[in-house]
Amino acid sequence: MVQFVGWEAKYSGVLSSIGKIFKEEGLLGFVGLIPYFLNLLGCVVFLWGCNLLAHFISAYLVDDSFRQALAIRGHTKYVMGIVVSMLTYPFLLVGSLQAGLPCYSPVFKSWIHCWQYLSIKGQLF
Template sequence: MLGDGVTWIMNLTSLLYLLILKVGHEPMPPTIGTNVLGRKVLYLPSFFTYAKYIVQVDGKIGLFRGLSPRLMSNALSTVTRGSMKKVFPPDEIEQVSNKDDMKTSLKKVVKETSYEMMMQCVSRMLAHPLHVISMRCMVQFVGREAKYSGVLSSIGKIFKEEGLLGFFVGLIPHLLGDVVFLWGCNLLAHFINAYLVDDSFSQALAIRSYTKFVMGIAVSMLTYPFLLVGDLMAVNNCGLQAGLPPYSPVFKSWIHCWKYLSVQGQLFRGSSLLFRRVSSGSCFALE
């Protein structure tokens, strides 16, 4: 039950990301507020405000857009990783211990990270078609469309209109983001534990156990643009209003999308759910 609840919350978060954060659709006006310095700034509606808006427009069922393919994607990813562990068991990979010297422990970290990267990349590639379907089902809220409804019918539409490549749009930035995240998180945690945490400190073991978690949060913020670009490419120019002008340019590639967002100063658009300030490139003005 807890897992189902977490998946539901993740789905709601993804819907709101696409609707108001990533796609840039803002059906509600910003409000004037003040920052910590007391200056007037414009704030966009928060996660919870738009959750209420979705319920008002679509009812509670609107919060479940794209849930079925997302559940299937998560299940396929889990099954894939489990199957790979059986085919390529990590028995020979020894865990890093405090007794290892730097050279030995670094080799173990590299070996562990390589193994994690292999599993993550394969599971990502297999589950990505369902992720694309889920994203398109969600983003239909913007144009009030019903082009993508069921999983099977969506598979047929994508194959007919875009061919096999249509199932893998946005895959490359997602894969790059996964790779950068894994290596960045694991290596940073390793070097911090090895060089900055002294064994003589009484809480050294406890600190080391949380280092990777903290680094995961930090690195995920840095790799957010890969996730943003990948999801935008999944819905770009697919026949839905949210992926076409004026909501979005038609991008030639994910690199084109990245450069466009970079110039607009929007590579981190959607990284905040609560305190969302209007960017300098927006047309809103203070009254």
């Protein structure tokens, strides 16, 4: 991103830049990607959890002989989205705040610091 904004020419492509960062800084050069992986993990768990729970409820808990089974099956995914979002929200929030702009959010040393800060403030959920 800095190369794009500052018109620098340090990296020539994605793979070569990964190799160059690893050679110059080692594994610690990629620590800044952890918030993005937390965000991605939150999204994947959210989608997987919604679909798995909605399928389980629709297939095994709602009986076809029940008069409003079709209506319940139709709303199951929506309700499961709310339930699963409560579980995955901290991952999405920490990933977004850690990668956010300093003028809109505090500057955090790491994603763990961000998680602890939000937990102390009672804003993690």
